[in-house]
Amino acid sequence: xxxxxxxxxxxxxxxxxxxxxxxxxxxxxxxxxxxxxxxxxxxxxxxxxxxxxxxxxxxxxxxxxxxxxxxxxxxxxxxxxxxxxxxxxxxxxxxxxxxxxxxxxxxxxxxxxxxxxxxxxxxxxxxxxxxxxxxxxxxxxxxxxxxxxxxxxxxxxxxxxxxxxxxxxxxxxxxxxxxxxxxxxxxxxxxxxxxxxxxxxxxxxx
Numbered sequence: 001x002x003x004x005x006x007x008x009x010x011x012x013x014x015x016x017x018x019x020x021x022x023x024x025x026x027x028x029x030x031x032x033x034x035x036x037x038x039x040x041x042x043x044x045x046x047x048x049x050x051x052x053x054x055x056x057x058x059x060x061x062x063x064x065x066x067x068x069x070x071x072x073x074x075x076x077x078x079x080x081x082x083x084x085x086x087x088x089x090x091x092x093x094x095x096x097x098x099x100x101x102x103x104x105x106x107x108x109x110x111x112x113x114x115x116x117x118x119x120x121x122x123x124x125x126x127x128x129x130x131x132x133x134x135x136x137x138x139x140x141x142x143x144x145x146x147x148x149x150x151x152x153x154x155x156x157x158x159x160x161x162x163x164x165x166x167x168x169x170x171x172x173x174x175x176x177x178x179x180x181x182x183x184x185x186x187x188x189x190x191x192x193x194x195x196x197x198x199x200x201x202x203x204x205x206x
Contacts, residue, residue, distance in 0.1 A: 052201045055160070058167055062194045066136065069115045070129035075107030076122055090123035100124065119180045128180065132187060139188040143195020151200045163196030 078089040078101035091098050106117035115121060121128045143163070150159040170190035177183050 055164060055197055055201050058171070059194050059198055062167070062171065062190055063136070063140075066129075066133045068111065070121070070132065071111055071114060071116075074111065074114060074116050076104040076117075079103045079105045115180070115183070132184060135184055135188050136191045139191025140195035140198070143192035143197075144199045146192065147196030148199045150196075156200045159196060160200040163193045163200065166190075167193035167197060
């Protein structure tokens with residue numbers, strides 16, 4: 001009877017490394033070649049995390065700025081000499097005709113100036129403050145997609161530096177721009193830069 005040649009058993013591999021443990025190793029310890037190549041947490045990883053955390057500070061400022069730019073329930077009164085018809089100070093009475101109020105006096109005790117008081121975003125224009133926040137979140141989505149693709153193609157550092165510089169320039173522009181439509185455009189750019197900063201810095205930190 002013919003005997004078949006013995007085939008040596010191959011040792012299973014995990015992540016390119018032999019999964020069979022050497023003597024003295026924990027049998028339940030997982031072999032991960034990538035983790036072993038990276039090494040343990042050291043000074044370099046800590047410095048990178050600290051540097052990236054500095055980049056993350058402006059992200060919070062841009063995302064939460066709407067709380068201070070357009071605070072809820074900011075008080076205002078119609079400054080027209082005519083009698084107001086509604087509690088929200090939006091309509092006045094002119095010889096029996098209901099007309100919209102076009103000038104208001106805003107309460108400035110807590111916030112000396114907001115986008116609501118600067119551009120009179122009350123009554124029929126109150127929805128513009130919500131549009132600003134919607135543009136911000138949409139811009140962050142675009143920034144994640146755009147700068148994420150650029151980071152995959154050109155590396156993480158260049159898109160990160162571009163997004164930080166764009167965030168700086170557009171943030172200064174948002175603070176000094178005198179026109180509301182221009183503010184919406186600059187807010188979109190700053191939001192895209194914020195999204196780019198978030199996604200590229202996270203990958204570098206990892």
